[in-house]
Amino acid sequence: MSPVIDATAFLAPGVIVMGDVHVGPGSSVWYQSVIRGDTERIRIGARTNIQDFTMVHADPGIPCLIGDRVTVGHRVILHGCVVGDDCLIGMGAILLNSVKVGAGSLIGAGALLTERMDVPPGSLVLGSPARVVKPLGDGMRDRLERTWRHYAELARRHAAGEFPPVPVTSGPLPEILGGSAVEDVER
DSSP states (O other), X not given: OOOEEOTTOEEOTTOEEEEEEEEOTTOEEOXXXXXXXXXXXXXXXXXXXXOXXXXXXXXXXXOEEEOSSOEEOTTOEEESOEEOXXXXXXXXXXXXXXXXXXXXXXXXXXOEEOTTOEEOTTEEEEETTEEEEEEOOHHHHHHHHHHHHHHHHHHHHHHTTSSOOOOOOSSOOOGGGTSOHHHHHHO
């Protein structure tokens, strides 16, 4: 099965998307992320951002379903879990099989959500192993909205070519990077 990517979604260079994957409207998947729907379906809702170096995968019978307006931070692992709408998953968090994160929740950076953890809607979750610390206040919910909106705008700018990546070569590097990588090693 081939991925289905909405025409309004942004996939950064270096992203790998394969198998039974749907990426919703206005969503973005950032540099070097891997979305592997080779063993089970993966769904990414509308206006959701999957940031750099994130891995999304699943086991047979345990799909990975990510809601609308979700921010998934850098280097996150989402494996066979369900993330409700309007959530933020902090950098480096790991969500294992059958985890369910209720809508409007914030998972802190580096949190480890072990198999079958069920997070109530609107929760702050921290730690390794993770635990629900408290309900989120209105100020934090506003921050979650600002974050996904920021990434929607950033994706638009990247898609428009405002930030072209510098190509990696085996020869001399662009002057802005200080010359050749080989020359630097030999010094």
